[in-house]
Amino acid sequence: MAANFIEVRNATKTFRMQYHRSMKQMAIAKVKGQRTHDVFNAVDDVSFTVEQGEAIGLMGLNGSGKSTLLKLVSGVMRPDAGSVLTRGRIAGLIATGAGFDPLLTGRENLWLQAAILGMSEAETRRKFDEIVAFANLGKFLETPVTYYSSGMKARLGFAVAIHVDSDIFIADEALAVGDRPFKRKCKKKMDEIKASGTTIFYVSHSPGAVRDLCSRVLVLEKGRLVFDGGVDEGIQLLKYDDKPKKGAAATAGGATVTNVNGDLEEDV
Numbered sequence: 089m090a091a092n093f094i095e096v097r098n099a100t101k102t103f104r105m106q107y108h109r110s111m112k113q114m115a116i117a118k119v120k121g122q123r124t125h126d127v128f129n130a131v132d133d134v135s136f137t138v139e140q141g142e143a144i145g146l147m148g149l150n151g152s153g154k155s156t157l158l159k160l161v162s163g164v165m166r167p168d169a170g171s172v173l174t175r176g177r178i179a180g181l182i183a184t185g186a187g188f189d190p191l192l193t194g195r196e197n198l199w200l201q202a203a204i205l206g207m208s209e210a211e212t213r214r215k216f217d218e219i220v221a222f223a224n225l226g227k228f229l230e231t232p233v234t235y236y237s238s239g240m241k242a243r244l245g246f247a248v249a250i251h252v253d254s255d256i257f258i259a260d261e262a263l264a265v266g267d268r269p270f271k272r273k274c275k276k277k278m279d280e281i282k283a284s285g286t287t288i289f290y291v292s293h294s295p296g297a298v299r300d301l302c303s304r305v306l307v308l309e310k311g312r313l314v315f316d317g318g319v320d321e322g323i324q325l326l327k328y329d330d331k332p333k334k335g336a337a338a339t340a341g342g343a344t345v346t347n348v349n350g351d352l353e354e355d356v
């Protein structure tokens with residue numbers, strides 16, 4: 089039996105939503121007996137396991153908790169309740185560029201990112217030309233990153249992340265703000281990563297991309313896992329139509345699946 093690579097058990101992540109910006113506003117609200125903040129679960133009692141080599145599409149409307157769940161899986165955040173266990177080296181496109189130093193050049197940041205993502209000096213040296221070719225920044229490689237467009241930063245971040253040898257690859261499509269040719273290149277590389285047996289966890293609003301890459305879909309709604317199953321069924325739940333479709337309901341982990349409606353981005 090294949091080893092579980094990701095095991096999420098009743099994971100909950102709670103955030104605090106502040107209603108007032110200044111201390112003065114807070115003080116006035118308190119005197120008036122009004123609420124100054126609320127807490128809510130961005131990820132709410134979510135459980136699932138992912139086996140080695142599976143390619144999972146994580147879908148759901150804006151704000152449903154996808155990025156937060158990715159952060160829990162990647163270890164960037166810890167759950168407030170429940171547990172998240174992962175086995176193997178995780179790499180991917182999470183908060184890409186977060187580790188960039190704006191005053192350093194693209195070349196210097198490449199080294200920095202590679203080190204942050206756990207690549208050794210020898211590994212970075214070996215893959216350096218390939219990463220540079222993938223990012224395709226031309227002479228901007230020698231320019232401080234502060235002058236980069238967001239797409240250029242994403243290219244550099246993704247180019248490094250995608251070249252890390254990992255057991256689990258995590259990608260948030262929302263961060264892949266590169267242009268169409270670059271996205272195609274990323275897609276090709278993701279296919280290679282998948283073919284190599286790497287476990288993939290892919291956040292996307294694009295049914296075409298998910299259908300193409302993934303063998304299973306998780307759908308989040310207001311932090312809760314409302315679907316865990318086949319790609320087509322999962323995508324069906326995310327249709328634009330307002331009325332719940334007959335047969336669209338299913339069960340996930342004993343919970344009834346509700347219909348989810350909303351905008352979907354165009355496929356790449």
Ligand SMILES: Nc1ncnc2c1ncn2[C@@H]1O[C@H](COP(=O)(O)OP(=O)(O)OP(=O)(O)O)[C@@H](O)[C@H]1O
Pocket residue numbers: 103104130148149150151152153154155156157262
């Ligand atoms: N650090 C934080 N502090 C407080 N609230 C947060 C924080 N991060 C996310 N949230 C809130 O948690 C909820 C889930 O956000 P998250 O980014 O996980 O959603 P998402 O499904 O990835 O959305 P999108 O499709 O827009 O990227 C949102 O209401 C968001 O405002």
